[in-house]
Amino acid sequence: MAQETKPRTILIADDEPDILEIVSFNLQAEGYEVIVARNGNEAIEMSKIHNPDLIILDVMMPGKTGFEVCKILRTLPAFEHTVIIFLTALNDDSTEIKGLETGGDDYITKPISPKVLTSRVNALFRRITKETGSVLQIGDLKIDREKYIVTSNNEEITLARKEFELLALLTSKPSKVFLRNEILHKVWGTDVIVGDRTIDVHIRKIRQKLGADCITTVKGVGYKFQM
Amino acid sequence: MAQETKPRTILIADDEPDILEIVSFNLQAEGYEVIVARNGNEAIEMSKIHNPDLIILDVMMPGKTGFEVCKILRTLPAFEHTVIIFLTALNDDSTEIKGLETGGDDYITKPISPKVLTSRVNALFRRITKETGSVLQIGDLKIDREKYIVTSNNEEITLARKEFELLALLTSKPSKVFLRNEILHKVWGTDVIVGDRTIDVHIRKIRQKLGADCITTVKGVGYKFQM
DNA sequence: TCCAATATTAAAAAATTGTAAACAACCCCA
DNA sequence: TGGGGTTGTTTACAATTTTTTAATATTGGA
Numbered sequence: 001m002a003q004e005t006k007p008r009t010i011l012i013a014d015d016e017p018d019i020l021e022i023v024s025f026n027l028q029a030e031g032y033e034v035i036v037a038r039n040g041n042e043a044i045e046m047s048k049i050h051n052p053d054l055i056i057l058d059v060m061m062p063g064k065t066g067f068e069v070c071k072i073l074r075t076l077p078a079f080e081h082t083v084i085i086f087l088t089a090l091n092d093d094s095t096e097i098k099g100l101e102t103g104g105d106d107y108i109t110k111p112i113s114p115k116v117l118t119s120r121v122n123a124l125f126r127r128i129t130k131e132t133g134s135v136l137q138i139g140d141l142k143i144d145r146e147k148y149i150v151t152s153n154n155e156e157i158t159l160a161r162k163e164f165e166l167l168a169l170l171t172s173k174p175s176k177v178f179l180r181n182e183i184l185h186k187v188w189g190t191d192v193i194v195g196d197r198t199i200d201v202h203i204r205k206i207r208q209k210l211g212a213d214c215i216t217t218v219k220g221v222g223y224k225f226q227m
Numbered sequence: 228m229a230q231e232t233k234p235r236t237i238l239i240a241d242d243e244p245d246i247l248e249i250v251s252f253n254l255q256a257e258g259y260e261v262i263v264a265r266n267g268n269e270a271i272e273m274s275k276i277h278n279p280d281l282i283i284l285d286v287m288m289p290g291k292t293g294f295e296v297c298k299i300l301r302t303l304p305a306f307e308h309t310v311i312i313f314l315t316a317l318n319d320d321s322t323e324i325k326g327l328e329t330g331g332d333d334y335i336t337k338p339i340s341p342k343v344l345t346s347r348v349n350a351l352f353r354r355i356t357k358e359t360g361s362v363l364q365i366g367d368l369k370i371d372r373e374k375y376i377v378t379s380n381n382e383e384i385t386l387a388r389k390e391f392e393l394l395a396l397l398t399s400k401p402s403k404v405f406l407r408n409e410i411l412h413k414v415w416g417t418d419v420i421v422g423d424r425t426i427d428v429h430i431r432k433i434r435q436k437l438g439a440d441c442i443t444t445v446k447g448v449g450y451k452f453q454m
Numbered sequence: 455t456c457c458a459a460t461a462t463t464a465a466a467a468a469a470t471t472g473t474a475a476a477c478a479a480c481c482c483c484a
Numbered sequence: 485t486g487g488g489g490t491t492g493t494t495t496a497c498a499a500t501t502t503t504t505t506a507a508t509a510t511t512g513g514a
Contacts, residue, residue: 093340093343096346097343100346100349100350101350103353104350105350115320115324116320119323119327120327123327123328127332127351127354127355130307130308131355133403147402147404148404148445160446160502160503161445161446162502194503195505195506196460197460197461198503200462201462201504201505202503203461204462217460217511219513220459220513387490388491390491422494422495423471424472424473425492425494427471428472428494430471430472431473446469446470446471446501447469447470447471447501447502
């Protein structure tokens with residue numbers, strides 16, 4: 001898993017201890033923080049306490065079924081957007097459809113392969129991050145590609161398009177030296193022809209706006225970004 | 228499916244005509260616009276032309292496999308966020324894991340139930356539009372997509388269709404910058420060709436009606452909505 | 455030290471957007 | 485059927501910003 005600020009928290013609810021154990025083990029190995037519940041009511045309780053990013057619900061559980069838990073959680077604003085995966089031995093289409101329509105994001109039938117479950121969890125998180133929009137953060141600098149905003153110490157810095165693209169490229173791999181050629185290709189495109197000094201001028205503008213020492217010149221090679 | 232500005236477009240690529248037909252039929256019945264491709268290369272081609280919201284790829288196809296198509300598409304910025312579902316007769320874990328890790332959002336094994344596929348498609352769309360209902364509220368602005376009504380401070384504002392659709396698009400992800408191209412595709416459609424100033428004129432009208440500072444221009448890129 | 459590579463600067467060139475006005479297409483209604 | 489209004493689009497131009505060029509100064513390493 002890509003290393004972020006906080007590990008994602010996953011709640012898994014199932015009444016079979018074996019499943020709980022093997023799934024927790026695999027998800028933890030993947031870097032997630034795992035919380036377990038043994039029945040429907042406990043699942044709701046633990047969700048409220050721990051506010052997990054993803055919930056895996058066995059459908060057949062004592063107390064409340066996974067579907068019921070899902071329905072209840074979805075009425076609460078805090079869990080309106082939480083990812084929910086159903087887990088079940090019931091392998092028939094109509095149940096699966098019901099699960100997905102109840103508000104589930106995925107429906108996996110037992111016997112489960114822990115690796116597959118993990119992959120599906122990863123895929124769902126990948127999707128969420130894409131929707132949320134990823135902000136690149138380096139030191140006190142934030143670069144939001146989707147909103148086209150750069151902030152330094154929470155102060156917004158206005159960059160023109162080429163400036164933004166250039167900065168986004170350099171910051172995409174901090175400390176990496178980008179060759180002038182590489183920069184030309186990725187920011188200007190392969191077909192555009194501009195003079196050599198053009199890059200310098202843009203670098204200069206970024207330095208003016210962000211402070212001079214964030215971009216280092218590597219003479220004869222290119223530029224790199226460093227905080 | 229709730230009737231919004233434009234129906235969602237789905238591309239399905241498979242070399243078996245039967246599958247193409249049955250899946251298209253069911254997805255169309257659900258209100259989606261469906262485009263078909265018969266092999267990997269055609270899938271890429273059609274994707275570039277039609278810019279679908281979701282792509283269903285058979286894994287085993289002549290020309291390029293679904294995995295290869297996915298990999299290629301994911302390198303293009305336009306398809307970085309597009310939802311991709313794999314469809315395959317290969318029912319083994321390692322292939323499924325590979326599919327999900329290649330950048331797929333879901334992996335469904337044949338024989339498929341059209342209803343299940345539809346449910347999974349719906350579930351994925353539900354996930355990517357985290358909109359709570361047909362009424363969107365941002366600040367003191369309310370946008371009712373079903374009734375085509377916009378109110379600001381409880382005063383109704385009359386917008387023409389295109390104006391409304393444009394505003395609905397921009398407000399669907401507040402602060403996100405929508406590229407001019409993206410706006411053209413989603414509001415005017417892929418086949419319509421209109422001049423460059425058309426968007427500006429509509430933006431201007433919305434600004435006149437809502438107040439000038441709700442839509443920000445990002446020069447060289449596009450527009451974004453902000454309260 | 456010398457020289458090629460880079461920095462700086464100002465000004466020219468290019469690109470992008472805002473605006474007003476005009477026009478065609480459409481709809482509604484008497 | 486024929487106004488009167490609305491809507492969507494285009495055109496032309498002004499205003500503005502961005503990007504590039506070109507000319508000159510400065511730098512850092514062989």
